[in-house]
Amino acid sequence: xxxxxxxxxxxxxxxxxxxxxxxxxxxxxxxxxxxxxxxxxxxxxxxxxxxxxxxxxxxxxxxxxxxxxxxxxxxxxxxxxxxxxxxxxxxxxxx
Numbered sequence: 001x002x003x004x005x006x007x008x009x010x011x012x013x014x015x016x017x018x019x020x021x022x023x024x025x026x027x028x029x030x031x032x033x034x035x036x037x038x039x040x041x042x043x044x045x046x047x048x049x050x051x052x053x054x055x056x057x058x059x060x061x062x063x064x065x066x067x068x069x070x071x072x073x074x075x076x077x078x079x080x081x082x083x084x085x086x087x088x089x090x091x092x093x094x095x
Contacts, residue, residue, distance in 0.1 A: 003064065004055070007060050007063045010064070010068070011063075016087075017086075021085045022083060024082060040073055040082075044070045054066060
């Protein structure tokens with residue numbers, strides 16, 4: 001798999017999550033404001049846009065770093081219990 005293909009796959013996964021993300025502020029005693037969580041989601045979206053920009057400019061190394069930041073922010077929100085989502089399942093080529 002080429003770096004371009006890897007970047008495109010990660011971008012598609014991040015788009016999938018951002019399109020289905022459920023913010024769970026206020027559940028289970030979490031002490032984050034909805035505004036704070038939305039700010040982090042906004043940063044994740046900005047990193048995703050950067051990833052697309054650099055991918056389109058054939059700067060796949062920078063694109064990969066940008067989408068990795070996006071994924072890290074989303075994973076942090078999930079770990080804190082501030083958001084619910086699932087990453088797309090990996091497709092296997094098993095018979």
